[in-house]
Amino acid sequence: MSGLSISRRGLLYGASALGASAALTACGAKTGSGTSSDAGAKADTSGSTVKVGLLNSLSGTMAISEVTVHNSLLLAVKEINASGGVLGKKLKPISQDGASDWPTFAEKAEALIKDDKVVATFGCWTSASRKAVKPVFERYKSLLFYPVQYEGLEESPYIFYIGATTNQQIVPALDYLKKQGLTRLYLVGSDYVFPRTANKIIKAYAEAKGMKVVGEDYAPLGSTEFSTIVNKVKGAGADAVFNTLNGDSNVAFFKEYKSAGLTAKSLPVLSVSIAEEEVKSIGTQYLEGQLTAWNYYETTPGAANKKFVAAYQAAYGKDKPTSDPMEAAYISLYLWKEMVEKAGSFDVAKVKAASDGITFDAPEGTVTVDGASQHVYKTARIGKVGSDGLIEEVWNSGKPIKPDPYLKGYSWASALS
Amino acid sequence: MKTITERLRVPGAFLLGAVLLLGIAPVALSDFRLSLLAKYLCYAIVAVGVSLAWGRGGLMVLGQGVFFGLGGYAMAMHLKLADAADTGEKIPDFMQLYGTSDALPWWWKPFANPAFALAMTVLLPMAVAALVGFLVFRRRVKGAYFAILSQALAAALSIWLIGQQATTGGTNGLTDIQGFFGYSLDDPVNQRMVYFVIAAVLLLLMALARQLFVSRYGELLVAVRDSEERVRFLGYDPANVKLVAYVVAAGMAGLAGALFVPAVGIISPALIGIVPSIGFVIGAAVGGRASLVGAVLGAIAVAWAQSTLSDEFPAAWTYLQGLLFVLAVGFLPGGLASLGTVLRRRRTPATPKEEKVVVMAGEAA
Numbered sequence: 001m002s003g004l005s006i007s008r009r010g011l012l013y014g015a016s017a018l019g020a021s022a023a024l025t026a027c028g029a030k031t032g033s034g035t036s037s038d039a040g041a042k043a044d045t046s047g048s049t050v051k052v053g054l055l056n057s058l059s060g061t062m063a064i065s066e067v068t069v070h071n072s073l074l075l076a077v078k079e080i081n082a083s084g085g086v087l088g089k090k091l092k093p094i095s096q097d098g099a100s101d102w103p104t105f106a107e108k109a110e111a112l113i114k115d116d117k118v119v120a121t122f123g124c125w126t127s128a129s130r131k132a133v134k135p136v137f138e139r140y141k142s143l144l145f146y147p148v149q150y151e152g153l154e155e156s157p158y159i160f161y162i163g164a165t166t167n168q169q170i171v172p173a174l175d176y177l178k179k180q181g182l183t184r185l186y187l188v189g190s191d192y193v194f195p196r197t198a199n200k201i202i203k204a205y206a207e208a209k210g211m212k213v214v215g216e217d218y219a220p221l222g223s224t225e226f227s228t229i230v231n232k233v234k235g236a237g238a239d240a241v242f243n244t245l246n247g248d249s250n251v252a253f254f255k256e257y258k259s260a261g262l263t264a265k266s267l268p269v270l271s272v273s274i275a276e277e278e279v280k281s282i283g284t285q286y287l288e289g290q291l292t293a294w295n296y297y298e299t300t301p302g303a304a305n306k307k308f309v310a311a312y313q314a315a316y317g318k319d320k321p322t323s324d325p326m327e328a329a330y331i332s333l334y335l336w337k338e339m340v341e342k343a344g345s346f347d348v349a350k351v352k353a354a355s356d357g358i359t360f361d362a363p364e365g366t367v368t369v370d371g372a373s374q375h376v377y378k379t380a381r382i383g384k385v386g387s388d389g390l391i392e393e394v395w396n397s398g399k400p401i402k403p404d405p406y407l408k409g410y411s412w413a414s415a416l417s
Numbered sequence: 418m419k420t421i422t423e424r425l426r427v428p429g430a431f432l433l434g435a436v437l438l439l440g441i442a443p444v445a446l447s448d449f450r451l452s453l454l455a456k457y458l459c460y461a462i463v464a465v466g467v468s469l470a471w472g473r474g475g476l477m478v479l480g481q482g483v484f485f486g487l488g489g490y491a492m493a494m495h496l497k498l499a500d501a502a503d504t505g506e507k508i509p510d511f512m513q514l515y516g517t518s519d520a521l522p523w524w525w526k527p528f529a530n531p532a533f534a535l536a537m538t539v540l541l542p543m544a545v546a547a548l549v550g551f552l553v554f555r556r557r558v559k560g561a562y563f564a565i566l567s568q569a570l571a572a573a574l575s576i577w578l579i580g581q582q583a584t585t586g587g588t589n590g591l592t593d594i595q596g597f598f599g600y601s602l603d604d605p606v607n608q609r610m611v612y613f614v615i616a617a618v619l620l621l622l623m624a625l626a627r628q629l630f631v632s633r634y635g636e637l638l639v640a641v642r643d644s645e646e647r648v649r650f651l652g653y654d655p656a657n658v659k660l661v662a663y664v665v666a667a668g669m670a671g672l673a674g675a676l677f678v679p680a681v682g683i684i685s686p687a688l689i690g691i692v693p694s695i696g697f698v699i700g701a702a703v704g705g706r707a708s709l710v711g712a713v714l715g716a717i718a719v720a721w722a723q724s725t726l727s728d729e730f731p732a733a734w735t736y737l738q739g740l741l742f743v744l745a746v747g748f749l750p751g752g753l754a755s756l757g758t759v760l761r762r763r764r765t766p767a768t769p770k771e772e773k774v775v776v777m778a779g780e781a782a
Contacts, residue, residue: 059731102683102687103681114449128685132590218580
């Protein structure tokens with residue numbers, strides 16, 4: 001190749017640019033020196049209102065789920081303001097759109113903390129978005145309240161995990177299946193962190209407790225091609241399917257499942273990512289009689305839930321269902337309020353110190369914050385999809401289960417982390 | 418003969434850019450805004466390569482996410498290993514959680530060496546581009562087929578990365594990066610240092626690209642874009658000409674990905690697939706893909722608009738972005754950089770032959 005003549009002038013420009021930037025560059029703290037220069041961002045608590053950040057995907061593939069969480073966060077803010085605010089200050093919600101894109105979540109988290117100087121942030125849905133914002137909240141020593149059940153194996157000092165960890169959802173679900181005599185499981189999941197980690201736990205449980213995993217398949221997120229997987233499920237001789245598919249894939253999976261002649265009677269499916277909202281979009285006729293595992297259903301009894309459902313439907317429409325992540329988001333604001341009031345301050349360190357033992361009469365039943373792990377004691381509930389599209393509870397754990405994100409209290413899980 | 422003003426135009430513009438990026442921006446912007454600008458400049462570095470390969474070479478490079486990702490992962494793998502070494506661990510944090518063994522996979526091991534990892538951020542994308550380009554251009558695959566192939570490659574790499582959760586972090590990607598070659602990224606001073614490095618690299622690559630544009634190779638590349646057959650009959654091999662542009666653009670995208678990691682703190686399959694790959698060319702298309710400055714400013718402007726407008730109109734931004742792309746490609750193929758030329762042409766109708774000359778001169782900046 002001839003003609004590749006770079007003139008000396010071009011190189012001169014480049015060299016001078018590099019030189020100039022080197023001259024302007026002063027070097028900061030080294031890693032591990034522990035002297036990061038006051039990186040903690042100061043939240044603004046000077047006025048008569050304080051800002052709270054709401055960080056959800058309002059656009060993109062996750063918007064359909066995350067907008068419902070955003071709505072119930074706004075509902076909680078409105079209720080708290082109506083009853084006098086927190087420490088006498090009204091809350092001003094600042095919404096940022098994570099756009100279903102993980103680096104955007106990190107950017108918006110930083111905007112909330114540094115530009116808006118929020119006192120706390122509520123939101124995120126996918127594990128990937130949580131992992132993306134985690135270093136941001138840790139860097140600026142600001143709090144995130146995360147409202148969705150997740151795969152465990154995490155304890156950030158600046159995140160409160162209000163959704164279930166694995167020992168409050170997946171392990172009780174396995175206990176339930178075992179008790180029903182359904183011991184041969186087929187695992188179907190979307191290809192991302194939560195299903196893969198959940199299935200690792202399921203396999204360890206099965207091996208220790210005499211159950212058998214007869215098949216394991218992953219579909220790319222958003223995939224709608226399930227004829228192969230359903231055929232494999234049909235021929236595997238399983239007693240039940242453990243379903244960790246997420247989003248749209250469930251629609252295709254359950255349609256295919258029904259057309260292959262499989263039913264809730266012949267081969268039940270237990271799903272951990274299908275709540276009331278999803279039942280509606282998949283279609284009740286495909287899901288009737290199938291099982292789910294959560295900590296809250298719209299039908300959960302109690303005055304607190306009646307009030308929550310009524311308030312939500314009054315604000316957003318009579319036909320709108322409420323679901324587990326929505327409920328967790330709703331109570332996350334109340335739990336934070338209780339912590340702040342116990343601490344008597346919005347200061348992050350004081351709020352964290354005050355968190356242990358905070359209880360709240362939540363729609364899902366009484367919840368208690370475990371200060372050490374910054375998770376919440378929650379009651380596990382197995383439900384069955386009814387013909388009206390609502391989920392009826394068929395079993396619960398009787399009392400709130402202590403959160404154990406690393407499954408340290410389970411001998412069979414010792415090899416997992 | 419060139420007049421003095423003409424001769425000083427390019428160095429003057431370069432100096433102005435350098436003063437803006439290295440002098441004014443760091444003083445005028447808060448730490449947070451500066452870190453956003455650092456991110457936009459990474460996209461601008463990709464745009465420099467897009468301007469070369471697509472603007473000058475006519476190669477519809479719709480898979481730059483692949484090279485951006487390879488560079489980003491090469492850098493992030495090194496930084497994760499350095500973080501792990503700092504805390505006395507043998508393997509990065511996510512491998513302890515999701516991995517199947519306590520040993521580092523063999524293909525991670527060389528990335529512990531900083532020199533190797535740095536070289537790989539550029540060489541790995543270039544090598545992949547060379548292989549793909551060699552196979553594709555030899556067979557005279559072009560136009561839409563080349564674009565589809567690029568997209569397929571981007572989709573394949575992102576799906577593969579998601580599947581390898583134990584060794585690549587799966588959908589989460591590689592996150593939670595603490596240090597950058599020994600400097601803590603928690604420190605705002607070091608964040609500024611990263612910004613300066615990115616700004617300097619952008620200026621350097623713009624200077625390099627501009628020299629390529631005005632060199633004999635640059636003319637040959639435009640000739641291949643406009644009439645590949647004629648160039649072939651003149652005795653040149655268009656495949657080689659295209660290959661060089663494609664490989665250089667891939668190297669630039671790789672370097673951009675590598676710099677993106679310390680600036681933003683994450684690299685994930687979400688930055689590699691089809692949608693982000695299209696995103697990489699939208700800025701260049703809107704600003705003017707054949708004009709270096711147009712492409713760079715376009716990339717920065719579109720990224721900035723995304724950050725700002727998506728706050729106000731979260732649902733509308735995606736449509737607006739698509740609309741911009743369609744409008745730019747359909748009605749203003751030269752992008753905003755050609756707006757002046759287009760308007761001038763409207764006012765003074767010229768003979769077709771002269772028109773061509775005007776466009777070429779306008780694009781040469």
